[in-house]
Amino acid sequence: MSNLSWSSIEFLYPMWLWLLPLPLLITRIAPSYRTQQAAIKVPFFNLLVDALKLPTSDGASQLTPAKWQRILLCLSWVLILLAVTKPTLLGPPQVRxxxxxxxxxxxxxxxxxxxxxxxxxxxxxxxxxxxxxxxxxxxxxxxxxxxxxxxxxxxxxxxxxxxxxxxxxxxxxxxxxxxxxxxxxxxxxxxxxxxxxxxxxxxxxxxxxxxxxxxxxxxxxxxxxxxxxxxxxxxxxxxxxxxxxxxxxxxxxxxxxxxxxxxxxxxxxxxxxxxxxxxxxxxxxxxxxxxxxxxxxxxxxxxTTYRTKQSIHQYPVMFLVLIHLFFFGFMSCKRAKQKSHQSKGEHHV
Structure with a gap:
């Protein structure tokens, strides 16, 4: 019943919220991450590319995250910033x-x-x-x-x-x-x-x-x-x-x-x-x-008027950990199923 009396939230360090657009600025300014991959050298590479009309890159491939990965990254960044601002629940005003x-x-x-x-x-x-x-x-x-x-x-x-x-x-x-x-x-x-x-x-x-x-x-x-x-x-x-x-x-x-x-x-x-x-x-x-x-x-x-304070900065961190654990478990199960299907297909062949 006492939790119903909380009336507002205060951020002790709101200046951290200025960093919210930082990931967007980095993606706009910094070059994309590229990973090295093995390649086969053939003398007729240019003819093959022109014939198949394939896009080429200079010895590297650019990783493109899925939509859900982008959402997860954005949500993680927001939750981290919320945690460092140290949100605090303020109780009802009390007069001493x-x-x-x-x-x-x-x-x-x-x-x-x-x-x-x-x-x-x-x-x-x-x-x-x-x-x-x-x-x-x-x-x-x-x-x-x-x-x-x-x-x-x-x-x-x-x-x-x-x-x-x-x-x-x-x-x-x-x-x-x-x-x-x-x-x-x-x-x-x-x-x-x-x-x-x-x-x-x-x-x-x-x-x-x-x-x-x-x-x-x-x-x-x-x-x-x-x-x-x-x-x-x-x-x-x-x-x-x-x-x-x-x-x-x-x-x-x-x-x-x-x-x-x-x-x-x-x-x-x-x-x-x-x-x-x-x-x-x-x-x-x-x-x-x-x-x-x-x-x-x-x-x-x-x-004198004062309000009781209770920090809740741990909850965004807890929520962030739970989300990552969920997606990590989900993707692990998905990869395990894919490997299982592949192994069954190879065994069938």
């Missing part, structure tokens, strides 16, 4: 993809994310979480080749989506998120700690994992409350583990009575891990923040 980055998107689901102080594209007021979902949909489209994960946090942090290359599955699970899923508080430090753990758990014993970039994008609208691990300490661990954290602070917490965002902590967390911090008070600024992160973390995705 190399994943560039692991990106963990961390979303705050505290109570304030339900506040409708963002404006959608259609002009309607939407909640901060819905605005984030809309922007993240566009962000996922720009991350071809990256593995995306999703961590949600509130009173506690949990993994909504482990790292996956199927962005549609990731978007479907993102769409299922609700504010009431995680509680009212904001355990930012615990979310960072869980994110680091997921990066460690996702490691595989492959050489490509050593060069894979690890990035976390944390979206929050509140200050850390009662995390087991302070956010700054968690960021220092992330730096050691090679995880860059980009922080996005959204909304205005004062509109719902929360403690104001501690931008110093957010900036420190981003800087300590090698990332950057952004503040978005509306949906356009949120979209710009993700666009800027896309510039800071450009795609490392690489795609």
């Amino acid at each position: 993809e190399q994943i560039g980055r692991d990106i963990m998107v961390v979303v705050d689901l505290s109570g304030s994310m339900a506040e409708k102080d963002f404006t959608a594209k259609n002009g309607q007021k939407v909640s901060r979480l819905d605005a984030a979902k809309e922007v993240l949909k566009d962000f996922a489209k720009t991350r071809k080749g990256d593995r995306l994960g999703l961590v949600l946090f509130g009173d506690a942090a949990f993994v909504q989506t482990p790292f996956t290359s199927d962005h549609q599955v990731w978007l479907d699970l993102l769409e299922q998120t609700r504010v009431e899923m995680a509680g009212q508080s904001t355990h930012l430090g615990d979310a960072i700690g869980l994110t680091i753990k997921r990066f460690e758990d996702s490691k595989k014993p492959l050489p490509t994992d050593k060069s894979r970039e690890k990035v976390a994008i944390i979206l929050t609208d509140g200050n850390d409350t009662d995390s087991y691990v302070p956010p700054i300490d968690a960021a220092k661990v992330a730096k050691v583990k090679g995880v860059r954290i980009h922080m996005i602070a959204i909304g205005d917490p004062q509109t719902v009575g929360e403690q104001a965002l501690d931008m110093d902590t957010i900036n420190t967390v981003a800087n300590a891990s090698g990332g950057q911090a952004f503040q978005a008070l509306n949906q356009n600024e949120l979209r710009n923040a993700y666009a800027e992160i896309g510039k800071l973390e450009p795609q490392l995705y690489q795609s």
Whole structure:
């Protein structure tokens, strides 16, 4: 069944095909081959030739090949040239993809994310979480080749989506998120700690994992409350583990009575891990923040197309040998029969 997938033939050394007309040029330019034969010398040779009207030659006879011999010679020459061009069967195109980055998107689901102080594209007021979902949909489209994960946090942090290359599955699970899923508080430090753990758990014993970039994008609208691990300490661990954290602070917490965002902590967390911090008070600024992160973390995705190759140069040679063996056997049998008939005729006489 696999042979049916071969789609084309490639000649590695096609320049040999320029020699196809060489035998024709040789027959046109070079003299014909002549073979010496025994002859009887008679003084009246010229009279005999004129009387019988026979063609003469200068002490030699010219061999004239039969039609089938000409065809065999031409076919042999073509097959030899085909073999030296090294014909190769090309398999169907196959794409080899190399994943560039692991990106963990961390979303705050505290109570304030339900506040409708963002404006959608259609002009309607939407909640901060819905605005984030809309922007993240566009962000996922720009991350071809990256593995995306999703961590949600509130009173506690949990993994909504482990790292996956199927962005549609990731978007479907993102769409299922609700504010009431995680509680009212904001355990930012615990979310960072869980994110680091997921990066460690996702490691595989492959050489490509050593060069894979690890990035976390944390979206929050509140200050850390009662995390087991302070956010700054968690960021220092992330730096050691090679995880860059980009922080996005959204909304205005004062509109719902929360403690104001501690931008110093957010900036420190981003800087300590090698990332950057952004503040978005509306949906356009949120979209710009993700666009800027896309510039800071450009795609490392690489795609190469290749086709499997299988040389078939041996088949023309095999076919040529079989043809010659067939004709050699055929002519040998024919000569043997002729000799047999001649011997029988002589014996009869």
